[in-house]
Amino acid sequence: MRRSSYPEQEVSTINWQAFKLILPYLFEYKKRIALAMFCLVLTKIASVYLPFILKDIVDTLDANSDDKVNSALVIVPFALVAAYGLVRLSIVVLAEIRDTLFGRVTERAIRRIGLKVFRHLHSLDLDFHLSRQTGGLSRDIDRGTSGINFLMRFMVFNIVPTLLEIVMVITILFVKYGIWFAVITLCSIITYIAYSIFATELRTRYVRAANIADSSSNTRAIDSLLNYETVKYFTNEEFEAQAYDQQLCTWEEAKIKNRLSLFALNGGQALIIAIAMTSMLALAANEVAKGVMTLGDFVLINAFMMQLFMPLNFLGFVYREIKGSLANIENLFGLLAQSPKVEDATDALALNLVEHSEDSALAATSQASIVFDNITFAYNAKRPIIKGISFRVNAGEKVAVVGQSGSGKSTLVKLLFRFYDVDSGSISINQQDISKVSQQSLRSHIGIVPQDTVLFNDSLFNNVQYGCPTASKEEVLKAIDLAHLADFIASLPEGLDTVVGERGLKLSGGEKQRVAIARTILKNPQILVFDEATSSLDSQSEQAILTAINEVTKSRTSLVIAHRLSTIIDSDNIIVMSHGEIVEQGNHQQLLALQGQYSKMWQLQQS
Template sequence: MRFCPVNISFTDVWEHGTSRCFHETVSAAVCSLIVVVFGAVQLIIYYKYATPAPRPPGWGLSEERRKSLSFLYQVQIGLTYLLAAYFILRLALQGNVLEGPIVGYMILSSCLWWISFMMSLAIMRIERKYMLPSVPTRGHGLVLLIFWTALFVSENLAFLNLNREKEWWFHVTSTADKVEMSFFIVRYLSTLILFVLGLKAPGLTTAYNAGEDFGIIDEENGQARGTTFKNLYVKIKTLAPFIWPRKSPLLQMSVIFCFTLLAFGRVINLYVPIYGRAIVDSMSGEKVVFRWDLVLIFVAFKFLQGGGTGGMGVLNNLRSFLWISIQQYTTRAVQVELFAHLHSLSLRWHLGRKTGEVLKVMNRGTDSANSLLSSVLFSILPTLVDIFVAVAYFVVAFDYRFGLIVFITMGLYIAVTVMVTEWRTKFIRSMNLADNAKEARSVDSLLNFETVKYYNAEVYEVDAYREAIYKYQKEEWKSSATLNLLNTVQNFVVSGGLLAGSLLCVYIVAEKKGLTVGQYVLFTMYILQLYVPLNWFGTYYRLIQRNFIDMENMFDLLREEKEVVDAPGAGPLVLPSPTPQAGSADIEFFGVSFGYSPYRPVLKSISFAVPHGKTVALVGPSGSGKSTIIRLLFRFYDVQGGAIFVGGQNVKTVTQNSLRAAIGVVPQDTVLFNNSIKFNIQYGRVDATEDEIIAAAKHADIHNQILTFSDGYETVVGERGLKLSGGEKQRVAIARTILKSPHFILLDEATSALDTQTERNIQSALYHICNNRTTLIIAHRLSTIIHADQILVLNEGEIIERGRHEELLSKGGKYAQMWEEQLTNKDAEKREEAPDTPADGSVEAVRPDHHH
């Protein structure tokens, strides 16, 4: 039995196309090698390490979506069985319905194809039912994806044989040709559907990747996300205000001129190869003519165009120069808007976020906005226009077959790029999440530098950061590996189209059927000029897709709803009169209830009033709700029951800015900017003079301490003020509040970090700024609030006692108990600090083992 038909040699590879013997043998051998050898390795790995999938495919999706995915999976299985049966059926029909005897390559290729499809079925089923413990299922493995890609590419390579007269059936001149053509259509459609469904992976949509379209889960909230371009209109609408410079006519003119240059560049791209053809034709005829004018025009056009992508041309450089200002406008608008939005969000939101992760999202999102504009407007859009121009030109000036080749190649290339890139989206998203976690881990560790040192946790932090890097690199590897797969598929398509078009053009020129050498030069120049940006199309599309992914988190931030907002028509706070009516109150709480979560109420129907110019103190154990009252008054949160009035106005009916401008707060935990002491004090009133800053520092009893520093008021306090002691930080905060000179004063454990002597010094300063000002104090040391006009004792979110210091002591209640405990503790501390004294009154030497 011969391996190839009579008069056909396996070694004769090319003659206006390839022989079926060579084509089918090589295709079957390559595809079977991929799926059998590497598939066997995959099955071994699954046999050793895989565990049953914990949840059925489609878990967590709607019933309709689950049925749809199950149907698509059955289509995958059915098409695989169909293709396996096809090669056996075709072999059986050979010699009967089909023309020609059975030869060796038919038996070999049929067996290889059958084995390949059976192996692919085994891999599909094991991927559906099992999963590797370290890698959650996110789609089919590389073996199946490469196999289906190679299978589809092998069917497309058959188009290279359109002009081969022997063996192939494209001319459809007999019954056998019609049967073969029908078989080819079935095979082509089946392999195309398998390729597309392989990217979708309907049989693997488990709880780990149950996405609306391509099995994508948002790992932050567990909700399914669709493709990158899902809700494209909403994303563009969100980004649109930052693109068009509405307030700058000059920038608007720059945008219009940039698009004019872009359109002019498309015309230049068409005429460069046309003049190249004219130059060649002027030299290839019987009479050679020195056409210096054509050469000058050609060089001038190349000067304007630059390289194949226009990367060095005058038009591109001028457009890039004009676009700099527009790009900066977009960056500035996006960053300012996002930064302002972050500052408008509630304290609850900020307490639940990681600063490093937010900054990473902010930076990546703003960078991606600019990159997106450049890629779409100056890469993708011009490439698509060039493709349509090229197809139209080749159909009109050459032959419809050239236009068809260009159109099929470009369309197939774009389709493959889009589908594979969409499939890769899940890996890029996972890599971004791992990158966010890595950055957040490093920032969080460095911000807590002192805590790490306190507990000797350097090794633990380094190991945790190393583990975060490992997780990121694992996701990065998946992204890079799938990128290589995409590049390989793209190369197959581009090379096939270039080969088909070049062979057809050379054949027509050689047979003298209407094309000249100059037209061949025009064709090759135009195709190469077109293919260079087309090769970048995948890169730009991936960049656009990556930009959309990067912007998703930024869009999430922009869509984050503000918990505390000004009511419609809210006006500024009207400050109380310096001489109010008798009995009027500046601050009033009426039945206020609040809880940070629905299941844990913090305040329970709190009611009290702070009269004008008076001081009210809040005391009680930790967790009783004292600091929460301060936060509600400053409107970090809105009350869930009752109302708060300031100057007779409900805080919900006035603007937040006016309310907070009238209130000065000295918090318990003071956080400073990583800037100079002068800057941190001046932050209380940014337009304050240096003399006013120094005066505020003196009142806060920190001026002399600042002068002992090497740089004085220019001393940098470090990250979060870590270079200063707790007492120094608190005194800076007090100076800042003194400089602000607010109408109301809120002191939240303002002297908690101070020693006794400094506390006494600052008490006079606090008395100075609180004098004749409405003041609300949270105190732990009861000795600091004995002067208060009223003391409220809180316990478990309720006011259990109220009155002046003497009144509460006389009641003998909770306040009297707390006072007695503090006196007892203070006496004990004094006894510990005093030397031991024997009973006879003599002073005994301090023993070496006596420690304070």
């Protein structure tokens, strides 16, 4: 059974360093944050003052309860009620202003972090992307950005103001009502926070386990759907469903444990709040009975406790969510911590393919020569793929590489594009070592028609235009015509607007390769690479494509990886590889005359 290889995570600690990574994005808007914090402080001052207005209202009504009602006595409590309403309105307005000011900061930070992760993923090497699990990676990014959003907003708007309010309330209770009111409040808050931290630390492992199970099930589902045809070919729908259900079962168990631990946490917090409220109100009622405190003081203390424990209760939720958010964004920052194995040198220059010449006619001809100088390479140190290969592709030449499967032909293409660095030796273009030039400039001068063409889930027009996003419609149509794709497109009901499906699955292999050829023609590079470019074409289509390829490669340096020898008989030089080494080379006639491996391959294919 195929198993998920989604990595297990450490569950004992949480990476609090995430705060340090987020803060620089916040401090880009210092003035906005300062103004938002000013509004926050004003909001808390108004919030703390609100119970005092309530106390004055109650005391005024209580004092006048035995007096004869007159207009003067009625005005005072109603004025206080109006003041109460204005203060409560100001709290809401100031909070909205604060949210509006800080919202821009949060959204811009999320945008920048998301873009940074996206750019970083594209900067990572091919080996990382061959090993990745798309579904799990997607979930990690989604949860990570959501976690960052929660972390930034609630740390600033809930934890900080709640702590500020706690300090203000305890100070007021101590100064105005004595030490016991302050002690009970402080002890209940410390107990509440300590219990929340202890219980949340225990349940973090269940949050992580649920996340791992969620990513694994999502990865399995996407992997199965991407291989829809394979599943159908082997009638393994039920096998896939059972495997997916196993992943969901693991997720379900983790979520059940998560929910039970949440019940224990909420229950403990509710008990602490109930004991604290009961103790405070009992003490206040006793003071009122003694005549030390007024009825308004009793109402004020009740309002303070309600006002304090409501955000404190929410603080428990926020703390739990922050812990969960930190667990979620660990993988996101883990991605940012990944270093590509192939990096530009610190002094890397742009690849220069323009040679100075007084003959302007040479400007239309490729000046790119490629030299493979005694290169060795292995994906795994125990299994060498390329063993000391040396050959040259002169400017404007067409050189083919042939050999049995596994001989290392396609690896040469990956090394030329610098998806991997050679273990020893060097590859140079126009006497410039490709390891010393920027990857962007290197790849911008090379066009490829790969063996396995993957298209975007977009229109045919946009897939071709991807070769040069700034190209005009006329240029795209010309490339389509050169790739002998025009007749096929004309036969489609939606023509150029036809959506090709995910990975181009709505097109046949030959049609996809012709789109790839058109895309490469549009890029108009000086170096062309064809990696089994006609392997999926019928004989008639192959001849049409070969005609187009020959037209395109006339003035360009070309490297052709081929299986069908009939497609490369016009090459200037043919390299024959076997087990990572060059065993023969020469043109078609010379190799046939050798009566060696190439000759045997030719006779086998002709028969």
